[in-house]
Amino acid sequence: MxxxxxxxxxxxxxxxxxxxxxxxxxxxxxxxxxxxxxxxxxxxxxxxxxxxxxxxxxxxxxxxxxxxxxxxxxxxxxxxxxxxxxxxxxxxxxxxxxxxxxxxxxxxxxxxxxxxxxxxxxxxxxxxxxxxxxxxxxxxxxxxxxxxxxxxxxxxxxxxxxxLQEHVKEVIETEEMHLLQEGDLIEVLEANASQEENFLFIQKWMKSAEGRTDRFEDLMQHVSLSQCSKDFVCRTVMAEKLMHNTRGMTLIQEFMESNGSADPPKQPSLAVGFVVSGGRSQNISQRECYSYDAQNGQWNTLPPMPTARRSHSSIYHNHHLYVVGGYDGSYLNSVEALDMRNLQWNHLPPLPREVRFAYLAIVSDNLFVLGGF
The missing domain is CATH 3.30.710.10 (Potassium Channel Kv1.1; Chain A)
Structure with missing residues (x-):
């Protein structure tokens, strides 16, 4: 036959x-x-x-x-x-x-x-x-x-x-990736010393045929992020949507904790201000938001947050202020965003669980919530 x-x-x-x-x-x-x-x-x-x-x-x-x-x-x-x-x-x-x-x-x-x-x-x-x-x-x-x-x-x-094991880079770019069986893929991952190549190989294999996404977590057991560069993890690993789950975030968090914060940019950007939001007054969580304009030395009042909170995390990206988690008498999993162009607050999908003092990062227009308690 x-x-x-x-x-x-x-x-x-x-x-x-x-x-x-x-x-x-x-x-x-x-x-x-x-x-x-x-x-x-x-x-x-x-x-x-x-x-x-x-x-x-x-x-x-x-x-x-x-x-x-x-x-x-x-x-x-x-x-x-x-x-x-x-x-x-x-x-x-x-x-x-x-x-x-x-x-x-x-x-x-x-x-x-x-x-x-x-x-x-x-x-x-x-x-x-x-x-x-x-x-x-x-x-x-x-x-x-x-x-x-x-x-x-x-x-x-x-x-x-x-x-195959000696020519991983070339094979990744071929049209035959959908023909590769999982057992052969694992053999390559175990034999190849370049962990960055291994991650890219898994990415290409997952996308080459339908019905493979459920294998991603198991295959990631054969990749050591600790041997990848910070730039690769931030630009490639964190941008992979299949990493956006509890297991994936745990791997990224472990990498960040073992490698410290990301390297500073070669040309630091000039800060033009900062935002102060929420907090506690007389043991009551607050909704107020204020921005400070460093160029003219003035404080401005922003629309209050929809949810009063403290112990939360916030980050600014692409004209939006993102506020995540915190505490208002009970732990919060809510996420809210203020559009600084029209000063309108919007509710975003909630986190899978409540969190305080989380570390936030933006990579390729994706918001990552790491750590916290």
Whole structure:
């Protein structure tokens, strides 16, 4: 049975050719076949019919030998239908059995491998394996891994896996990522020293096919963020939406705690003011908000927060003041935002749980709430 496209898709250009030869019969047998002399069996490959000699087929191929010597239906038949082999492949195989020669290319390698497995042509199967060993690259190594596993080609499987592990950067950019099986992905993650490459590899694998997002948390067990740069974590890891859950935030928080605050920018931005919000007066939580304009040294009164709170966290980004969590007699999970352009407060979706004194960060227009209690 031929390999389904979802497992293997060998790329064709550039065309490579390997000619293989087995111990050949005298040329006269091929001439007799072509002249239809003494032929006694017809092989049918789709619409292609090829007249052959039973004795030649049985002598050169164990599959036909067993067929003609046992009580299979084909033993007494004048034709054998091989529906799993295409016409073009069938012509090559018959030529191979009579002449001992065959041309292996990237166009026919998969079909020849499937046919050699079916017809018990061990020498041809080994020839195809040798051909693929010399034609493994970043574009087809995932397909070759799947093909080698299917046909139990141990040498080819080990070679293709090694190639994949050594060329992660190139393979990430290919169209074959959707063909990579999870077990092979994990092998790469465990063998590859670059944790940043591993995270990018997981990202690409998750997005290459549907139904994989639920595997993200388990796969992240094979990535050590502590070995990634702060810039990579802030720009890439924190921007990944699949990290926006309790487990993901815990990993990011652990990274921040072990590495300290992010490196200061090379050219610090000039502060133009700050905002004071909420607090406590006579043990009562407050709603008031004030902004200080550092350029003219003036305080301005802002619209009060919809919810009085203290012990909350706030951050300013893109003309918005965000207020998160806090305490108003009970712990809060509410999030509110003040649009500084029209001075209107808006309610945002609440946090999964109440929090005080959380650390806030904005990355790629995403608000992250870290830590707190």
């Amino acid at each position: 031929l390999l389904t496209p979802c497992l293997f898709c060998l790329q064709t250009p550039p065309l490579s050719i390997m000619t293989q030869t087995i111990s050949s019969l005298p040329a006269v047998f091929l001439q007799m076949k072509e002249a239809d002399e003494f032929v006694d069996i017809t092989l049918v490959f789709g619409k292609q019919r090829i007249a052959c000699h039973k004795v030649i087929l049985a002598g050169m191929c164990d599959y036909f030998r067993r067929m003609f010597l046992t009580n299979m239906l084909e033993r007494g038949s004048q034709e054998v239908v091989l529906k799993d082999i295409s016409a073009s492949t069938g012509v090559l195989l018959v030529e191979y059995l009579y002449s001992g020669n065959i041309v292996i290319t990237q166009l026919n390698a998969q079909d020849l491998l499937a046919a050699s497995e079916m017809l018990l042509l061990g020498a041809l199967k080994k020839n195809v394996e040798d051909f693929l060993l010399s034609h493994t690259d970043s574009v087809n190594c995932i397909s070759i891994i799947n093909l080698a596993r299917l046909y139990d080609l141990k040498l080819l499987l080990a070679d293709a896996r090694s190639y």
